[in-house]
Amino acid sequence: xxxxxxxxxxxxxxxxxxxxxxxxxxxxxxxxxxxxxxxxxxxxxxxxxxxxxxxxxxxxxxxxxxxxxxxxxxxxxxxxxxxxxxxxxxxxxxxxxxxxxxxxxxxxxxxxxxxxxxxxxxxxxxxxxxxxxxxxxxxxxxxxxxxxxxxxxxxxxxxxxxxxxxxxxxxxxxxxxxxxxxxxxxxxxxxxxxxxxxxxxxxxxxxxxxxxxxxxxxxxxxx
Numbered sequence: 001x002x003x004x005x006x007x008x009x010x011x012x013x014x015x016x017x018x019x020x021x022x023x024x025x026x027x028x029x030x031x032x033x034x035x036x037x038x039x040x041x042x043x044x045x046x047x048x049x050x051x052x053x054x055x056x057x058x059x060x061x062x063x064x065x066x067x068x069x070x071x072x073x074x075x076x077x078x079x080x081x082x083x084x085x086x087x088x089x090x091x092x093x094x095x096x097x098x099x100x101x102x103x104x105x106x107x108x109x110x111x112x113x114x115x116x117x118x119x120x121x122x123x124x125x126x127x128x129x130x131x132x133x134x135x136x137x138x139x140x141x142x143x144x145x146x147x148x149x150x151x152x153x154x155x156x157x158x159x160x161x162x163x164x165x166x167x168x169x170x171x172x173x174x175x176x177x178x179x180x181x182x183x184x185x186x187x188x189x190x191x192x193x194x195x196x197x198x199x200x201x202x203x204x205x206x207x208x209x210x211x212x213x214x215x216x217x218x219x220x221x222x223x
Contacts, residue, residue, distance in 0.1 A: 002171040005066045009114035012086040017116040027051040088117035109134040141173030
């Protein structure tokens with residue numbers, strides 16, 4: 001199987017998830033009130049899981065792995081908490097929640113086929129949270145068209161790139177995080193040592209008299 005997870009979240013309505021989430025957030029606030037806001041994420045995760053189990057919200061699964069495979073490439077993600085086999089919770093200890101955190105949780109929802117999740121951040125003075133919902137199931141993510149009319153296979157590398165991307169999309173579907181597809185393509189092209197190339201970036205002398213500067217960056221090179 002291209003995507004495997006030992007838990008298959010059952011479909012639930014927004015109303016059902018909201019009812020469960022009320023209890024989850026009650027436990028989250030109690031956790032921060034008792035532990036403070038400066039603990040590590042793993043401490044909040046274990047404490048929250050124990051409180052949820054004591055409150056009867058079972059099953060509560062911690063660090064749930066999702067493995068994505070294609071040929072000899074594999075990558076494993078871990079969801080912080082899956083509560084009641086319905087909701088996915090991603091816990092944070094950041095100054096504030098960001099768009100990248102939403103994208104991370106949405107990627108998990110896509111991978112496991114769940115509809116509802118929530119970010120919970122314990123670092124601010126008061127617990128911060130944000131709902132993340134998905135309407136895309138694995139079947140819908142595989143309903144797409146690929147337009148290759150302007151693509152040209154100029155060499156072996158570009159041929160491998162095209163075939164690998166098309167096969168991955170057929171296996172995994174679209175809409176997953178970009179870094180997953182990128183890591184897989186680099187793997188199939190021989191690894192970062194072969195694919196990444198140091199490129200010189202030179203800045204021309206600007207009109208206001210500051211001298212030109214040169215910097216070096218590593219960038220994917222698919223030739």
